[in-house]
Amino acid sequence: MISNRPTVPTDLDRVTAWTVTEPVGWIPAERYLAELAENMYRPEWTWIAEIDGRVVGRALWWGPRDSAHPVALDCLDVDPAAGDRAAIAAELIRAALAGFPQPVQYAIKVAGGWRDDPATSTAVEWRRAAAHAAGLTREAERLQFEWAPADGVPPSTGVLRFAEASDEEFLTVFKRIAEGSLDAQTRANLAVKGVDATAREEMDFYLRAPGKREWWRIAYTPEGQVAGMAIPSATPYNVNVGYLGVVPEFRGRGYVDEILAEITRIHAANGEPRITATTDMGNAPMAAAFRRAGYRNTEIRINLSNNVQP
Numbered sequence: 001m002i003s004n005r006p007t008v009p010t011d012l013d014r015v016t017a018w019t020v021t022e023p024v025g026w027i028p029a030e031r032y033l034a035e036l037a038e039n040m041y042r043p044e045w046t047w048i049a050e051i052d053g054r055v056v057g058r059a060l061w062w063g064p065r066d067s068a069h070p071v072a073l074d075c076l077d078v079d080p081a082a083g084d085r086a087a088i089a090a091e092l093i094r095a096a097l098a099g100f101p102q103p104v105q106y107a108i109k110v111a112g113g114w115r116d117d118p119a120t121s122t123a124v125e126w127r128r129a130a131a132h133a134a135g136l137t138r139e140a141e142r143l144q145f146e147w148a149p150a151d152g153v154p155p156s157t158g159v160l161r162f163a164e165a166s167d168e169e170f171l172t173v174f175k176r177i178a179e180g181s182l183d184a185q186t187r188a189n190l191a192v193k194g195v196d197a198t199a200r201e202e203m204d205f206y207l208r209a210p211g212k213r214e215w216w217r218i219a220y221t222p223e224g225q226v227a228g229m230a231i232p233s234a235t236p237y238n239v240n241v242g243y244l245g246v247v248p249e250f251r252g253r254g255y256v257d258e259i260l261a262e263i264t265r266i267h268a269a270n271g272e273p274r275i276t277a278t279t280d281m282g283n284a285p286m287a288a289a290f291r292r293a294g295y296r297n298t299e300i301r302i303n304l305s306n307n308v309q310p
Contacts (some may be wrong), residue, residue, distance in 0.1 A: 002056070002088060015046055020059045020077045022123035025109030027060050027075040030267060039065040040236065047096045049088055051079065052219035056082035057092050061104070063191050064236070073106035076127055080127045089130035090118075090251075095112040097134060097306070106131050108302040109144075125300060136304040139186045143290075144299045145241075146274060153268045154261035160227055162217040169204070173218060173229045174199035175243030201242040206243055210234040215266055219246075219257035219259050227255050232303045238245070239267045241277035256289045 005013055016033065016091050020026035027041075035041045038064055049057030061070035064269075075095070078085040097104070099184075108127050114120040126259040176194050178186055189198040207213065211233030219227045227250045233242025244259045277295060279286040 001051070001083075003050050004049070004057075004089065004092050005046060006096070007043045009043055011043070011046075014049065015056050015058065018055070018077065019140070020075070022077075023117070024109065024119045024123045024127070025075075025107075026077065032060065035062070037097050038236075045070045045096075047092055049082075049092045050073075051082060055079075055087050059089075059092050060095060060124055061096060061100075064288065067101050069102055071102070071104055073131075074103060076106065076130070086129040086133065089127065090094055090133035093130060093134035093136070103306055104136070105303055105305040106136055108304070110302070111301055112297060114300060128304065130303065131304040132147065136306050138305045140303045141282055142278045142301045143287055143297050144301055145279070145287075145290045146279070146294070146298045147264060147275040147295045150275055151296070152265055154293060156265065157258065159220065160219045160226060160241040160258045160262075162219055162230065164214065164216065165218045166235065167207075168215060169218060170229065170231075171190055171199055171227060171256045173245075174203050176226075176247040177228065178202075179248050180251075182244070182280065182285065184280045184282065198299055202243065207234055208232050209242070210236060211239065211242060217266075219255065219262070221250070225250075228259050230259045230266075232266045234305065235276075238274050238276055239272050240275060246276035256285070257292060260293050 016029035017027070032041055032277050040059060045061040046065065047059040047061070048055050058075065059073060060075040062072045063070035066191060076089055076093070078088045078092075082088055108124055109122060110120050178190060178198055181187060181190075184200060186202070189201065193201070212229075215232040217230045219229060221227050226247060228246035229244065231243040233240055239247045241260065241263050244256070244263060246255045246259065264275060275295075278301065279290065279292055282302070287297075
């Protein structure tokens with residue numbers, strides 16, 4: 001009989017003794033302990049599956065330090081000797097989700113070309129099957145990119161002018177960029193919620209993020225027309241590209257390169273040693289722009305979620 005439950009402080013040694021041997025991203029003991037101290041992991045968000053008192057599965061849920069509920073499943077693993085790993089993991093996820101009232105996401109992190117590696121594809125497939133069975137059925141594969149100073153700071157060409165603006169002005173541009181977006185999450189949100197709610201939720205997401213509001217810029221053509229916007233942002237771990245886009249009437253002119261360069265310059269001017277970025281696997285134009293700007297693809301994230309969310 002398998003039981004699933006959140007941990008209590010006395011389980012800490014058993015939780016941190018767990019190691020993942022498959023070629024997927026996971027959370028080792030030192031990181032778990034560091035973020036447990038920061039309230040981003042918590043005993044009540046850390047779930048284990050047990051058979052006769054022996055831990056056979058572990059699910060680490062993560063959330064911002066001031067959040068009432070977790071927002072992401074960071075690490076999922078089941079002992080291969082326990083039986084059907086996908087079935088055990090699905091029950092472990094379901095048990096936790098019963099107490100989480102808001103949408104959550106699970107990202108399986110792997111190296112590029114994972115489908116061609118049998119060990120990696122096997123590790124992905126049982127986790128994906130478990131997530132789907134537990135209700136995390138919305139799926140998107142995303143490319144993770146990274147920039148460092150050695151990759152070069154792009155110079156300003158003067159093709160576009162960048163300026164600060166009010167929240168109302170940014171909200172208008174969020175709405176315009178959503179039109180014809182290739183981003184899977186934006187398209188899903190538009191289909192369910194419409195452009196106004198989608199734009200407001202996306203903007204609110206970045207207003208809540210650890211990045212600074214004063215970094216935000218609207219991009220203008222030499223004639224003073226709005227061409228797009230640049231929103232450098234951050235996570236609790238490092239700065240990132242955040243959000244960028246070009247309004248429909250100016251797409252195809254290379255402005256995405258200028259906007260991405262502006263975000264990179266802002267972070268570089270602040271002395272940041274690392275900038276991260278993500279885009280959907282299917283958004284080939286954005287992936288190409290990252291590569292042109294010197295960003296390197298470091299991993300692939302298979303994101304599984306249970307609802308539309310920014």
